Amino acid sequence: MSVPGYVIYDGPSRLGGGGEIIAILTMRSENQKTGDMPQVWILRKDCAPTTAASDGTDEDICGQCAFRLYLARHDPNRKNCYVTLIHGPNQIWRAYHAGNYAPHWPDMITDPVRIGSYGDPAAVPLKMWRDFLTRCRGGHTMYTHQWRRFSGLRHYAMASVNSLAEQHTAAEQGWRTFRVIQKEDNHLHNVIGEITCPATPEAGRRTTCKHCRICDGKKGDYDRRKHITVAAH
Numbered sequence: 689m690s691v692p693g694y695v696i697y698d699g700p701s702r703l704g705g706g707g708e709i710i711a712i713l714t715m716r717s718e719n720q721k722t723g724d725m726p727q728v729w730i731l732r733k734d735c736a737p738t739t740a741a742s743d744g745t746d747e748d749i750c751g752q753c754a755f756r757l758y759l760a761r762h763d764p765n766r767k768n769c770y771v772t773l774i775h776g777p778n779q780i781w782r783a784y785h786a787g788n789y790a791p792h793w794p795d796m797i798t799d800p801v802r803i804g805s806y807g808d809p810a811a812v813p814l815k816m817w818r819d820f821l822t823r824c825r826g827g828h829t830m831y832t833h834q835w836r837r838f839s840g841l842r843h844y845a846m847a848s849v850n851s852l853a854e855q856h857t858a859a860e861q862g863w864r865t866f867r868v869i870q871k872e873d874n875h876l877h878n879v880i881g882e883i884t885c886p887a888t889p890e891a892g893r894r895t896t897c898k899h900c901r902i903c904d905g906k907k908g909d910y911d912r913r914k915h916i917t918v919a920a921h
Contacts (some may be wrong), residue, residue, distance in 0.1 A: 704747030708733040723898030730807025737777035749807040751831040803830040810834035829903040
């Protein structure tokens with residue numbers, strides 16, 4: 689009998705106050721950009737995502753991400769997170785507490801996995817990701833805003849950056865980067881070493897994340913693949 693998903697981590701966070709978090713692997717997606725990929729959602733265990741975002745305890749899953757709702761409320765210059773919490777994250781949190789997800793890992797995952805549909809992978813111990821990724825036979829995508837603190841993730845994740853200055857810093861530290869070009873910065877087009885994400889409208893939606901899988905970190909000094917940009921919408 690198939691299950692809608694799996695609990696792949698249940699334990700303390702490496703971010704914020706170290707509260708209890710869960711990482712849930714769901715097996716289907718209707719996201720047009722990514723394609724039908726399994727997704728990993730990282731959530732506070734003890735409260736719904738909307739509650740955590742409101743009271744600031746989402747720091748345990750998002751760290752100091754510039755797009756956290758709690759930070760945006762205290763700084764009008766910040767942008768809000770693009771994830772609609774009352775949809776996927778809240779529904780998955782409720783399904784977890786209803787016991788709908790298997791309390792173990794799948795033996796093997798043949799499709800590429802999108803890690804961090806909500807929440808930052810840095811919240812979960814690196815060893816867990818290393819073990820989990822051995823089962824991801826189809827590859828994966830992963831992004832982190834915590835690249836300054838958790839350099840061990842650079843082999844598996846893209847550094848999420850929001851300016852050219854951040855991009856240069858992360859690249860100098862050995863990361864491949866995923867840069868969001870804000871609307872007010874649209875004059876700052878791709879620089880040397882960057883390409884536009886081919887799954888976006890501005891690139892003609894030539895593929896999906898499921899088929900591209902370029903956003904899987906930097907494998908070593910020999911890895912000369914491009915950095916990625918997307919335009920904020």
